[in-house]
Amino acid sequence: MQQPDASNFDQQLEQATSQRLRRLAAMPVDTHGLEKRLRLQIPAPASRHHGWLGRLQAVAAALVVAGAVVAAIALWSGGPVQASAAHMAQVHRDIIENRVPVMKVDSIAQASRMLAANNPAALPQAPDTHVMACCMKDIKNKKVACVLLRSEDSPITLSVASAADMKLPRGKPVMHNGIAYHVEQIDNLHMVSAQRDGRWVCLIGQVSSQRLMAIASRLEF
């Protein structure tokens, strides 16, 4: 029948447009010019002391003002951060080697409940994998939910954060089932990352990057 297909297509168009706009929240911006202008505009308060103490106070005051300016710009720009492959590899190893506290769970639903209070980005379902444990990590002041999965007897860490918080690496992505993935390797680990449905999603483990992309493409948001 024509109508359900047309309505489904309309929904696809709406979602695709909304998702493309959402990506603008992570767009890199150059704030150097703005920072310079603000530092010139915001004067340091006058010191009541003269000589070296007055100069020291002026420098301290200028540093406080500069810090406030930078903080305001950081807040205003909502700067996304990049989680390096090395960092994510460390996170993965810490989890599988029990070096960090994790919560034992056996489903995404349970992990979602456990992490709900601190997790800004809802977890997707991960079909064809066993869910083992979960925890929250802080990566450059951004909250990232980590779930330990097992796929074909191999541990894989699925990390999820808000797309506005995380930058994808530079370089040409690999397309897999219509989704663009950034693929990296560090030591014996492969890592794939992408933005999907307003979320940054990263999978890392000893399995091949093809296998990781296949798992990622089946995530259900």
Added chain:
Amino acid sequence: MRNALILTGNQADAEDLAQEVLLKAFRAIDQYRDGSNMMAWLMAILRNCRIDRLRAAGVRPRDVSLEQLELDPAAPPAAESSWQSPQEALAAFSDQQVIQALGALPEDIRWTLLLVDVQDWPQQDAAQLLGVPVGTIKSRLHRGRAMLREALLPLARQMRLAGGASPS
């Protein structure tokens, strides 16, 4: 700065606007209520600065009334169906291309897309900031997304991401 860039479409104007907003915020910091939403407070300042700038420049923002949204037809179905794989096609545009296309939209629709789609604000909060009912936000979202696609369609055809006649 990012929001200012999305609204103005160019780095120089965005810096001017962002500077004005941050200076106003810095000078009015006493008025900020501790514990309340700082982003919402900054956005309100941004909105006021933007309106003032447009007035000073003698530009009357291209607003669109709810009645117009209902009467003004959306892009014809033939044009919408030109998008072959919407997700892939829209993902292929650069940020600059999307921002340029946003520039063609009426100011209030651009604000609605900025708050709800880009910044992921709840529709209720966007309605409050823009001073309109939630129903108007919903209509503007639907209409705005369609207008954005319409603005991007010629480029999509050039890039062979959509079907139909390519502009010469």
